[in-house]
Amino acid sequence: MLTYTIRRLLLSIPTLLFIALVIFLLLELAPGDPMGQMPLTIPDDVKQRMREALGLGEPWYTRFGLWLYQFFVVEPQYWIDGAFGTNFAEGKQRIISFQSRSPVFDTISERIPQTLWVVGMSYIVGILIALPIGIYSAYRQYSVFDQAGTFITMIGFSIPPFFTGPLLIVIFAVQLGWLPSVYDTTHVVRDWDTFVTQFKQMILPVMVLALQTTAQIARYMRASMLDNLGQDYVRTARAKGLGESIVVMKHVLRNSMIPVVTVIALGIPSIFGGAIITEQVFKVNGIGQLLIIAIQGNDIPMVMTLTFLFAVLIVMFNIIADVLYGVLDPRIRYD
Amino acid sequence: MTDSTIAQPQADDKARNQWWDVWDQFKSHKGAMAGLIFLIFITLFCLLGPLLWSLDPGKLDIRNKDLRPVYVALWDGSAKTSWANPMGTDNLGRDIMANIMQGGRISLAVGWTAMVLAILIGTTIGVIAGYFRRLDGLLMRFTDLVLALPLLPLLLVMMLLFRDPLRAAFGPENGIFILIVAGIGITSWMQTARIVRGDVMALKEREFVLAARSIGTPSRRMITRHLLPNVLSPIMVSATLGLATAIITESALSFLGLGFPSDFPTWGKILFDNVDRMTRFPERVLFPGLAISLTVLSVNYIGDGLRDALDPRIRGQ
Numbered sequence: 193m194l195t196y197t198i199r200r201l202l203l204s205i206p207t208l209l210f211i212a213l214v215i216f217l218l219l220e221l222a223p224g225d226p227m228g229q230m231p232l233t234i235p236d237d238v239k240q241r242m243r244e245a246l247g248l249g250e251p252w253y254t255r256f257g258l259w260l261y262q263f264f265v266v267e268p269q270y271w272i273d274g275a276f277g278t279n280f281a282e283g284k285q286r287i288i289s290f291q292s293r294s295p296v297f298d299t300i301s302e303r304i305p306q307t308l309w310v311v312g313m314s315y316i317v318g319i320l321i322a323l324p325i326g327i328y329s330a331y332r333q334y335s336v337f338d339q340a341g342t343f344i345t346m347i348g349f350s351i352p353p354f355f356t357g358p359l360l361i362v363i364f365a366v367q368l369g370w371l372p373s374v375y376d377t378t379h380v381v382r383d384w385d386t387f388v389t390q391f392k393q394m395i396l397p398v399m400v401l402a403l404q405t406t407a408q409i410a411r412y413m414r415a416s417m418l419d420n421l422g423q424d425y426v427r428t429a430r431a432k433g434l435g436e437s438i439v440v441m442k443h444v445l446r447n448s449m450i451p452v453v454t455v456i457a458l459g460i461p462s463i464f465g466g467a468i469i470t471e472q473v474f475k476v477n478g479i480g481q482l483l484i485i486a487i488q489g490n491d492i493p494m495v496m497t498l499t500f501l502f503a504v505l506i507v508m509f510n511i512i513a514d515v516l517y518g519v520l521d522p523r524i525r526y527d
Numbered sequence: 528m529t530d531s532t533i534a535q536p537q538a539d540d541k542a543r544n545q546w547w548d549v550w551d552q553f554k555s556h557k558g559a560m561a562g563l564i565f566l567i568f569i570t571l572f573c574l575l576g577p578l579l580w581s582l583d584p585g586k587l588d589i590r591n592k593d594l595r596p597v598y599v600a601l602w603d604g605s606a607k608t609s610w611a612n613p614m615g616t617d618n619l620g621r622d623i624m625a626n627i628m629q630g631g632r633i634s635l636a637v638g639w640t641a642m643v644l645a646i647l648i649g650t651t652i653g654v655i656a657g658y659f660r661r662l663d664g665l666l667m668r669f670t671d672l673v674l675a676l677p678l679l680p681l682l683l684v685m686m687l688l689f690r691d692p693l694r695a696a697f698g699p700e701n702g703i704f705i706l707i708v709a710g711i712g713i714t715s716w717m718q719t720a721r722i723v724r725g726d727v728m729a730l731k732e733r734e735f736v737l738a739a740r741s742i743g744t745p746s747r748r749m750i751t752r753h754l755l756p757n758v759l760s761p762i763m764v765s766a767t768l769g770l771a772t773a774i775i776t777e778s779a780l781s782f783l784g785l786g787f788p789s790d791f792p793t794w795g796k797i798l799f800d801n802v803d804r805m806t807r808f809p810e811r812v813l814f815p816g817l818a819i820s821l822t823v824l825s826v827n828y829i830g831d832g833l834r835d836a837l838d839p840r841i842r843g844q
Contacts, residue, residue: 214676346827347824351816352820355820359812362809469779498680506676
């Protein structure tokens with residue numbers, strides 16, 4: 193298992209390099225010029241020097257190599273410096289955003305807590321709702337609960353977040369006035385009242401994202417439980433006189449969780465993609481919104497770094513899912 | 528009475544096409560039937576609606592702006608309503624029903640074309656990878672690579688980069704249409720390719736393929752006559768899923784402001800344009816939102832029904 197994990201990690205390096213190259217070349221085709229918004233009165237030679245200062249004068253492979261060096265060497269060095277007070281990265285150039293002229297990773301690390309907080313919370317809430325629904329739907333297949341559950345998950349599957357978001361805002365924020373419609377990221381939790389405010393402002397975005405998660409995972413959970421409930425070992429367990437709760441919650445559930453856990457792991461990166469829309473609806477200033485702003489402003493280093501980070505997440509969670517599958521299911525051997 | 532009793536055994540004796548069995552099984556799935564009926568209804572509404580409802584969706588009528596839909600008059604007598612615009616008008620006096628029809632045409636056209644493109648790419652790659660062992664490794668590594676790309680961000684980047692060149696080459700509407708369809712198509716073929724490859728690899732080991740090969744069937748006819756018809760059912764199921772995701776993706780792009788330009792309504796665009804005013808005019812978000820959601824819901828149900836109907840183990844139970 194360890195050798196498998198190491199092999200997968202090593203194989204992910206060329207994959208990630210290739211993905212970085214694809215994203216870089218795609219951005220290279222961008223017609224937008226970061227100098228486009230400079231005043232026309234700047235003389236051409238000054239403009240040329242400004243372009244070179246932005247690192248745009250070099251051929252693309254030099255810039256790609258530089259970006260890789262900055263991403264994989266300089267930024268970790270800065271990170272280590274910050275953590276341990278060393279000075280490896282003294283005087284080295286970091287990845288700089290065209291828009292804000294500040295290091296890309298500083299902006300990203302400012303934005304990531306909001307995204308993680310909202311997205312991570314919604315994922316957990318979604319899973320917590322989905323699992324009981326899936327288990328009970330499968331246990332009482334074709335019952336009223338199952339029919340209703342399947343219908344609701346189908347709805348959650350079909351209604352896009354950019355419709356549920358505004359809909360929930362109008363109902364709960366405007367008509368009923370119970371919850372705020374905008375997520376205030378400057379809010380600090382100090383005491384009980386501020387905690388309640390924080391809790392309230394999180395309900396709507398978390399619900400919108402959780403609806404999607406719930407729908408997907410509940411469907412998988414139900415299908416997986418149904419597969420296992422018909423197995424011989426379940427009949428054996430019942431035949432030797434085990435109670436229903438032990439049969440279902442221990443024997444069947446444990447075996448059904450194996451594929452569901454991998455689905456949960458695989459879904460984590462895609463939730464970040466979905467968060468782009470939800471963050472836009474609720475005006476959460478997370479990395480999804482940062483990406484949109486960067487795309488609209490032709491901020492190539494920012495777009496490049498963010499997209500590549502998403503790709504890293506996807507590749508890593510793919511490996512985690514595969515390894516988890518092998519760890520949880522002793523029948524799977526990767527040798 | 529007597530006629531029907533005589534006709535009954537004859538109908539059963541007639542050799543039945545297997546698609547009739549599929550249709551019978553499909554009919555027994557209530558959700559799928561409801562979905563099919565709604566999909567036909569919304570398609571006809573968008574395609575034939577403009578023939579009956581001849582208002583131009585882009586025509587400005589400032590005097591009749593901000594009309595509410597007619598049903599609002601039921602509980603609010605003071606609301607401005609007019610039977611000339613049963614779903615109301617927007618802030619520039621454009622008729623909302625005409626816009627929903629026009630937007631639906633574009634949204635559905637994008638959905639269907641992108642789905643067909645994705646299925647074509649996916650099936651081609653899947654069949655080639657499954658049939659020709661030498662290309663299998665290469666094509667599947669490529670599929671894995673594309674699956675590892677962050678698709679929504681890349682799609683957004685593509686929208687921004689190629690919008691102006693394509694607009695210049697094919698005109699504003701066609702250029703964006705081609706861009707969106709191509710973007711969605713080339714970012715959503717991977718699941719189909721994987722499923723088709725797996726099925727083709729399993730089929731290749733079956734006796735009928737061996738028999739066909741032993742009489743000297745060339746690869747091209749082997750694929751078109753023997754393999755493709757047998758992988759049709761998983762392709763159809765993933766086609767329905769593809770249609771649903773394509774419609775949602777197009778609306779999401781429009782919602783993020785990177786889809787069609789503002790004078791070409793699509794459902795996502797109408798929704799996005801009216802979110803700011805939705806407290807006063809909730810219907811302007813509700814109508815396009817419901818149109819998207821119900822269409823996607825019905826397509827998903829059709830996919831569910833098709834999966835059951837095409838599975839010979841479930842069929843006939």
